[in-house]
Amino acid sequence: MKQPNDQTELRDFPWVVVRFRCHYCRRSGDARLASLAWRYGAHATLAQLLALFREPCPWRHGNPTRKPQKYGMKCGAYCPDIGRTSPPDWPPPMMGLSLIEGGKTDMLPAEPAPIERRRRVGGDDV
Ligand SMILES: [Zn+2]
Structure with missing residues (x-):
């Protein structure tokens, strides 16, 4: 499947x-x-x-109620699904299995390790 990008037309949007x-x-x-x-x-x-979505945003570029600021905040509107390859509305079990870091060697031991007791050097009857 082709990942959507910002030039993707609605007729090609996969979801x-x-x-x-x-x-x-x-x-x-x-x-x-x-x-x-x-x-x-x-x-x-x-x-x-996205440009239409940005229109009512108070941070949009060129809002007449805000003074133009060269380095001021701009609207951060975005589409979270741009670049995504799997449908955003699938429940997790339908996404299939995925590989994660680590494995059996990273698991915690089921029983605590035996405590190593130290012996006193020189005997007790002094
Ligand atoms: Zn905004």
């Missing part, structure tokens, strides 16, 4: 829901692919939809 998030303003939106395509056309790209 049912398109998710939008912002790093700063905590806005988020999930939209059904079918309703996005009906409203904006099947050839709309993710980049165009």
